[in-house]
Amino acid sequence: MRLDEKIALLERERRQQEKEEKLQTEQKGSAPKEPAKKLTLEEAMEGIRAGEFRLESGELFEFETRTFTDSQIPVVTFRNLFEASQEEPEGVIYVSHTHEVSQILSWPKEPIKQVTMKQWTNLLVNGMAANRLHAKIVKTEELDFVDYICFDVPSGKDTLFNIVFRLKGTEQQFTGNYNCRKQDEDTYGVFLEAMVITLNNLFSAK
Helix, strand or coil: CCCHHHHHHHHHHHHHHHHHHHHHHHEEEEEEECCCCCCCHHHHHHHHHHEEECCCCCCEEEHHHEEEEECCCEEEECCCCCCCCEEEEEEEEEEEECCEEEEECCCCCCCCCCCCCHHHHHHHHHHHHHCCCCCCCEEEEEECEEEEEEEEEEEEEEEEEEEEEEECCCCCHHHHHHHEEHHHHHHHHHHHHHHHHHHHHHHCCC
16 A cells, blocks of 8 residues: 555544544533432531531532620521621621622511511512512421521512521521522522521520
8 A cells, every 4th residue: 555545544534533523522412411419408407517518510618607696696607708798786798799699687676576477478578569579489487496488589680589587486586688599599599598497406406
């Protein structure tokens, strides 16, 4: 076989190999991806107890417990997440503009009229409607020491997933409002709800 024939043969083999590799790549790309495993509340609470949790994607979430008011109420917050915070005599705000996550806590001195869960939910929906916002209730829970409501609210181009909670069974009035983007409900939203449940469990353990 002449040199030019060998070169031509090698070129044909190279092109055939490239064609096969391209086909394999396309087939891999079109193959259905396995759905990512959803984070559960139990896993999130285990991560909170451990102080951190790493998702299958490799993303790391870290937590810490801070105490608030003279009653030393223990509340779990994200660690190394918030870029801004504001502390007031009757509350605190933590905000991450990067991840669009916030944790707002309030302990007003003025007494708040106690209402049932149904009344509280109606007040929330009607209050939002008065501001031309439609609150869609996702979930309500009444635990031993904490009541909470999960709801969605359209906000600009996104929808926000919100959790409002109230501490009960204590002299200290204490409420919270956590939120994240609806698209992050399966991660940040689960962790935020787990934090609320953890608050209840910490009081149950006392």
